Amino acid sequence: MVKFNDIYVLQGTNSFKNVSEKVKAFKKEYPNKKIISLGIGDVSKPIVKPVVDAMHKAINDLADIKTFKGYGFYYGHDFLKQAILDNEYKDKSFSLNEIYISNGTKTDTTSILELFDINSKICAYEPLYPIYKDGSLCINRKVTILNNFDENFNPIIPKEKYDLIYMCSPNNPIGIAYSKDVLEKWVSYALKNKAIILYDNVYHRFITNKDVPKSIYDIKDAKKVAIEFRSFSKNASFTGVRCSYFIIPNDICKDINDLWKLRTINRFNGADYIAQKGAEATFLPKAKRLISKNIKYYQDNAKLLKKVFEKYQFVVMGGIDSPFLWIKNPNNLNSWETFEFFLKELNIIVIPGIIFGNKGDNYFRVSALGTRESVLKAIKRMENYYEKKF
Ligand SMILES: *Cc1c(COP(=O)(O)O)cnc(C)c1O
Secondary structure: OOOHHHHHHOOOOHHHHHHHHHHHHHHOOOOOOOOOEOOOOOOOOOOOHHHHHHHHHHHHOOOOOOOOOOOOOOOOOOHHHHHHHHHHHOOOOHHHHHHHEEHHHHHHHHHHHHHHHOOEEEEEEOOOOOOOHHHHHOOOOOOOEEOOOOOOOOOOOOOOOOOOOEOOOOOOOOOOOOOHHHHHHHHHHHHOOOOOOEEEEEOHHHOOOOOOOHHHHHHOOHHHHHEEEOOHHHOOOOOOOOOEEEEEOOHHHOOOOHHHHHHHHHHHOOOOOHHHHHHHOOOOHHHHHHHHHHHHHHEEEHHHHHHHHHHHHHHHHHHHHHHOOEEEEOOOOOOOOOOOHHHHHHHHHHHEEHHOOOHHOOOOEEEEOOHHHHHHHHHHHHHHHHHHHO
């Protein structure tokens, strides 16, 4: 008889699915209430025109045998790899053999574990992007959850030795980005312990502070210890198109790229050609300008949201170098109670912090990736509600 994988059988009660279920039940009970979501982690801006045009053209390439592209590009097309190295890693001297194109950072950040021994010691800091823990479990890797932070929510270096460390900067859900100082300490820990940092950097375009490194490779010697993951999802609205990339520096060890290439040939047939042509076009000057405008739009959303929450005495983190705000619950509520409060009193969806781990239970997450219209409406509702109270 078949036995199912326990990991899929044992479903938790603290997930995004529970948020949707609760919202659905509320809508059923109060069909006339207009709900605003500040919860979504998806983008609200469509893909910019030069990128869409490139994807149309890519479809035509596939219709002609002279330009047709099929199997064989397991690690990504050179045209995209070169465009990324030229535009994103200009002074970092990586070669085409150290960069991989894939179909999403969600899977990339856990697939990479296949490179390492099954007994490797892996850690991540909670509150976290839940995939590091749950996605790793799906491929039989157990991640140790740490939760020591300094007063600015920077992860404190563990005394123990870990082989692999998940880091996310700019951070989802906490909304901050790690400073040069913090990253230097981590790189030095990794060098000392011969560890590898798995650096989820999908929000790098949202950094506004000039002193915050956009890439971990801005830190000296990071090439010896870090694998950096990025995606076109959040900055270029590719959440539905699917295209991501990551760097595995040869400097980590001599054969690491040969190993990963073997793994890839056995487990992946490469990312979509059309998506890769679209991703390449995000670096055209005209597309770059439009994409920067979209990012500015989300950053302005974040500023507006931060301002209104602070006006009503909430303790707000983030929102400056990331599209997320991480906010302390009001009145000693826990995070599901806070979620209920916002849903019932203001008809606004926020994400309870416990979804990102137990350590998140005193907080909730607000996203600035929605439309300006919904942000302004949410602000108005908060003003109406709190002006009566104060
Ligand atoms: C959204 C998100 C991802 C997923 O990116 P995809 O490329 O769409 O799979 C990865 N990491 C973090 C922290 C995210 O918020």
